[in-house]
Amino acid sequence: MELRGDVLLAILGMALVTYACRAGGYAVLRAVRPPPVVEAMLRHLPGALFMADVTPPLVAGGLAAWLGAAAVVAVQVATRNLGLAICAGVAAVWGAQAMLW
8 A cells, every 4th residue: 555645735734624624623712702693503413413414313213212212211320421321222232123023
């Protein structure tokens, strides 16, 4: 395998642009106070992004995915341990798939 200069330059360029976007956002928000509507949006953005990531596989996964999601929520509420909740969800999906198929 050879090291291609154009590929290396493209990778380094993408890394630089990614870093500049992230660092630039922090610098701007440190220097300028955003309007209240932007602050509210930034507070609610993580939940919206989480739902956007979780909803399509949950809808496509059928009953096993819904049982896994219910197990995650139940264990998380009961124990407040995210790792344990994820393990319970995976186990619930595996168990449901084994029983349903």
